[in-house]
Amino acid sequence: MLVHFSKEGFDKALNDGKLMMVDFWADWCGPCKMLGPVIDDLANQYEGKAIVGKVNVDEEQELAIRYGVMSIPTVIFFKDGKEIERKVGVMPGGAFTQVLDSNL
Amino acid sequence: MTYDIIVLGSGPAGLAAAVAARGRDKSVLVIGNRWQDSPLAKAERVDNYLGLPGRTGAEMLEAFYQHAAEMGVEFVVGKAISLMAWNGFMVTVGSQVYEGKALILAPGVVRQAKYPGEEEYLGRGxxxxxxxxxxxxxxxxxxxxxxxxxxxxxxxxxxxxxxxxxxxxxxxxxxxxxxxxxxxxxxxxxxxxxxxxxxxxxxxxxxxxxxxxxxQTVAPTDLLPTLETEAGYIKVDRRMATNVEGVFAAGDCTGTPLQVSKAVGEGHVAALSACEYLDQKPEQ
Known part of the structure; x- marks a missing residue:
């Protein structure tokens, strides 16, 4: 299930230390809209294995600033509460599954 | 709506492809710069286009554009900034997303190399x-x-x-x-x-x-990282098919000679191949 993170929800999930994939996006951004269905799909595909979520940078500016997100879409992967990898821009689903699979 | 074919590029190759695809009754969207911004528009005189020597590049482009418009080709003026293959193809221009079932790349040649540091800091400024x-x-x-x-x-x-x-x-x-x-x-x-x-x-x-x-344009290999190239040009076969399913290429982007007649011919072939691809594809 896809999680729409608030700052509080994000920090709680981060503290749990599980593998997380978070898409930083905004609704004014065309490429973000394009990536949307891929993220939705991965959320279903990795149900129970990884947490897949989205952060709206317009609503959660603090998170965007904390992680230095300066271009959207940016997808950041976390494990044990730390960033392990990030992908900037639109990419095929395989680019994301590769990171997820090697960190399961 | 989902177009049958999206053409990236509004030069001779892209417009020829669009006209040929309309001739097969496919819906076509051309995404590109204004024809006035094509490098061909600066050519003072083109003498080697069969049967029609002595025209300026701008005259040729205007005639090509008119032909495409009269055939019912739709146009979006702008730059494709990202592309995704996902149940067909999605292309972003600014904040708009356009969808197509097949794709023809006809962006010309990107004459500008990346600046030092550009790739390294992508997404970090x-x-x-x-x-x-x-x-x-x-x-x-x-x-x-x-x-x-x-x-x-x-x-x-x-x-x-x-x-x-x-x-x-x-x-x-x-x-x-x-x-x-x-x-x-x-x-x-x-x-x-x-x-x-x-x-x-x-x-x-x-x-x-x-x-x-x-x-002026985003390089096709930046839009579609799996696209195969050879010596900087997009690799295509006789049907103008690239290595990516449903993606065809035509014109200067596939290699020399960088001439209008070659671009027009390739655009035509690419469009017919794209039509054939669509006709053989099972309906989803």
Whole structure:
């Protein structure tokens, strides 16, 4: 299930230390809209294995600033509460599954 | 709506492809710059186009464009900034997303190499899309590297959003807001640490938080990283098919000679191949 993170929800999930994939996006951004269905799909595909979520940078500016997100879409992967990898821009689903699979 | 075919590029190859696809009754969307911005528009005289010598490049392009428009081709003026293969193809122009079932690449040749530091700082201060990322730079210092005719317009947009813009390009821009300083420079390098800290322009460092590099076209290999190339040109077979399913290419982007007649011929073949691909594809 896809999680729409608030700052509080994000920090709680981060503290749990599980593998997380978070898409930083905004609704004014065309490429973000394009990536949307891929993220939705991965959320279903990795149900129970990884947490897949989205952060709206317009609503959660603090998170965007904390992680230095300066271009959207940016997808950041976390494990044990730390960033392990990030992908900037639109990419095929395989680019994301590769990171997820090697960190399961 | 989902188009049968999306054509990227509005030069001779793209327009020939669009006309041929309309001839097979496919819906076609051409995404590209204004035909006036095509390199061909600057040609004073083209003498080697069969049966029609002595025309200017602009005359040819205008006639090609009219032909396509009369055939019912739809146009979007703008630059494809990202592309995704997902149940067909999705293409982003600014904040709009267009969908198609097959894709023809006819963007011409990208004559500009990347600047030092550009790739390294992509997403850490380097951006290609003012519409997408402008909001993240409100109140910050940004440099627009203007290498396209719509770059001054994008710079104005960023300034109005609240970014502090400096415009850098080799030529003085047309249509830039008066409040935006212009720096004439051609040799550029992006500098930074964790993120961008400045742009070196002809040896002078201009401090900034972001650099928007705005070129005439985004290279097809940046749009579609799995696309195979050879010596800088898109690899195609006799049907003008690339290695990516449903993606065809035509014109200067597939190699020399960079001539109108070759581009038109390839555009025609690419379109017929794309039509054949669509006709054989099972309906979803």
């Amino acid at each position: 380097v951006s290609y899309c003012a519409t997408c990322d402008g909001m993240l730079y409100r109140g910050k210092q940004v440099i627009v590297v203007g290498r396209s005719s719509d770059a001054p317009h994008e710079a104005n947009y960023l300034q109005r959003l609240g970014a502090h813009v400096t415009y850098v390009s080799p030529q003085p821009p047309q249509g830039l807001d008066e409040g935006i300083p212009f720096v004439k420079a051609g040799k550029l390098a992006v500098k930074g640490e964790q993120a961008v800290t400045g742009l070196e322009a002809d040896g002078v460092l201009i401090p900034c938080d972001g650099v928007f590099v705005l070129r």
